[in-house]
Amino acid sequence: MRLLDARKKFTARELAERFDVSVRTIQRDLDYLQQLGFPLYTEVGANGGYRVLPNRILPPLQLTEHEAFGLFMMMEYLQQVPDFPYGSIRDQLSDHYFSSLPSDVQDRISGMSEHIAFLQNHSEQSEALTTQIINAAIEKKQIRFTYASRSGRKDVEAYPIGIYYEHGYWYMPAQKGERVLLYRLDRMQELAILHYTDTSVPTLKEWLTSTDDRERTEVTVRFTDFGTRLAQSDMHFKSVKDHEWKGQVPPEEFPFMARRLIAYGPEAEVVQPEPLRELVRELLEKSLDTYRPSIT
Incomplete structure (x- = not known):
């Protein structure tokens, strides 16, 4: 099956020579693969042979009951990412495979879906x-x-x-x-x-x-107890230790880093360098300006 899928087009004689068997044996094997659902069709004529369908339908999944449960939980999770690449086939895949399962497995999956949820923010991009x-x-x-x-x-x-x-x-x-x-x-x-x-x-x-060869500056951020717990689930600051995070950061990344740190509010403080402290201070002042009463 791997060879046929890679070649796309072939003759029975080519396959017979490749596997050192008779043409009749190869033809029986090809008939059997077609019965299993492998997407082959025959082209007649001097340049004919067997070809795999261009937009081929692959053989069905053969999963254990435990694997089927895992597959549906993964699809349930992916529902929280509506802009997932090729995501338009998720419902079709779920319905098609679900309908082929025994009724007791369907009931088990339906019951599981009532007791599990994946909650997260996501964009609304197409x-x-x-x-x-x-x-x-x-x-x-x-x-x-x-x-x-x-x-x-x-x-x-x-x-x-x-x-x-x-x-x-x-x-x-x-x-x-x-x-x-x-x-x-x-x-x-x-x-x-x-x-x-x-x-x-x-x-x-x-x-x-890849190695980033940009010039870097040492950054130190001090977190409170609560800030440390928040930072441990943040890929940028999860290496925090003893309430401090230290790292080498390119100065070009300071504006991005300052905006991330603003989200921590009073739970994080930039110890060094001063340019990053200043950026955070400017952002905080702009936030305060929004809430200052207007003078009429």
Whole structure:
């Protein structure tokens, strides 16, 4: 089955020679695979042979009862991410597979779903956008989109590296010139895949494991008891120890870091460096300005 799926088109004689059996044996095996649901069809003529369907329907899953429970719990979890790539097939997959299960297993799964819930914040971005970006990243193609940044809306052309999901939002690192910039998908609109390609664009895995050679500054953040508990579930500060977090941070990341620290309110204090303390102070003052009474 793996060989047929890789070759896409072949003759019975080619397969017979590959496995050192008779053509008749291969034909019996192919008939048997078709009976199992493997998506083959026959082309007649001098250049004919067997071909796997272009948009092939793969053989059904054969799971144990325990594995079936796990599959449905995973699909239940993914329902909390409505913009999940290729997510439009989730309901179809769930209904199709669920209907094929024995009634007692169906009852067990239905009962389980009444006693488990996955609650988290998420964006309302379209699933089509995440799917388009992944396809463009795989093909190393450039995309064009409109982005709502803090300075206003702007048109962007860049090469997507991939996407990742964090704290209820999808993020897309993309190569623009010599730099890799980070975009939040819920701020993107009007995406179009262009014809330009660049095979030098890294994969997401390569980018995540690459060495960042930017100049860095040591940052120290002191947390309260409650702040420490919050930080331990935050991927940026989870290495906090004895109520302090220390790390080497590029100065370009200070604005982003200051905004993350604002969310901690009085539960976190920047000890050093002074430029980061100043950024946090400015953000706090802007927040206070919002609540000061207006003078008429």
